[in-house]
Amino acid sequence: MASAIEAPATMKAEGQTSHTLNQAAGLAKLRENFPPEQIQKLPRLRCPQCRDSRTKVCENPRHAKAECKECGNYVSVWHLHLDYVGHAELTNRLLEADPLWTWEPLAYDQRGLPQFDENGGLWIRLTVCGHTRLGYGDSQGKKGPNAVKEAIGDALRNAAMRFGAALDLWAKSDLREAQTEHPKTAEDDGYVSSPSAPSRAQRAPQAGQPQQSKGPEESREQAFARLTEQYRNCWGNALALAQIRLEGKKLGFSGERVQGPPPESAWTTFDALLEGRITEIEAQERSAA
Structure with missing residues (x-):
């Protein structure tokens, strides 16, 4: 009776195999749009003085804190919203794409724990469907165990974006982030504000000021x-x-x-x-x- 002979490792099947097809399907799953009910609103302060304040609100009475009906946070009214997908929703999408997905930190400290950089950020490797890509996350200067979990979740979202996950949300958030950091430049370059953060051309004119005309839209x-x-x-x-x-x-x-x-x-x-x-x-x- 002839014994079975294992094929050499260098020999590959011609054409697509079920494994490569599953990989392609998993990677395509990552790029699917998230349903509206899974997209959350992250408030971002538009006023630099509010952001730098310990209480996250400046002395301007028009920037006082109130409960936002859109995102549910008690925050300065002078803010806009960034669309994002939470840790649980992203984890579910990763599991749908590849039940064996995994991540690891790019570096470890002397105790064998994930190494954070001098900015409090964490670099990771995310592996999905046999492919690995880098991601970076931080917790916006926060401290404590919850800050570590927030940095990990942020890094996972950033790495998953390299696979195309929630890419449309990242693109819109980047533009709105630009408005927060550089409002004049962002508006002059034609970036569109979110409904909660109208541009100067969209705001109601003050008493005694002429109505500003709206610039031409892109054809x-x-x-x-x-x-x-x-x-x-x-x-x-x-x-x-x-x-x-x-x-x-x-x-x-x-x-x-x-x-x-x-x-x-x-x-x-x-x-x-x-x-x-x-x-x-x-x-x-x-x-x-």
């Missing part, structure tokens, strides 16, 4: 040209292309005809071009892993 042609230029500049970045594809879908550009890259330069739809390129980049990453 459909300008938006399409902007996204076309963006995907050309980000042709090797799957996460950036996923965000561009999402924005194009929201603006109704999915079926618009575009010309692909050389040498073929074939014409196809906006959505099909980006979907194909994202799939190509992910395949290259899988083969290199």
Whole structure:
């Protein structure tokens, strides 16, 4: 009776296997949009004096604290909201994508515990579906056990974003964060405020002041040209292309005809071009892993 012979490790099955298909499905699951009921509101103070104050409120009476009906926090009324996904919701999505997902700190201290940097931040490695990517999180200067858990959760969200998880929320939050840190620059550059944080052009004028006119909005042609230029500049970045594809879908550009890259330069739809390129980049990453 012939004995079984194990195939050499260098031999690989041709084409996609069930394992690679499961990996692709898991990675695609991470990129799915989170339902509205799983998206939470994080208040962010717009006033630098309020942020620097020990009580998180400055002396301006218009910035007094009150219970926010939108996020439920007792906070200065001079704040905006950042959309984010909580630790439990993200963990559930990771489990749906890969029940064996794991994370580890990038460095350990002398006691064998995760090493935090001089800013109180934590670098981690997140591994999902056999792929590992870095993430960074902190607890905004807080101390104690809850601060450690908050830093870990923040690092997991940051690393998961590298896989495309809640990428649309990160993009909007980055713009609103820019408004918080640099309100004049953010508004002058055309960033759109959230409803709870209207721009100067949207606020009601003070008595005796003239009504400010609203600047021209971006036309459909300008938006399409902007996204076309963006995907050309980000042709090797799957996460950036996923965000561009999402924005194009929201603006109704999915079926618009575009010309692909050389040498073929074939014409196809906006959505099909980006979907194909994202799939190509992910395949290259899988083969290199």
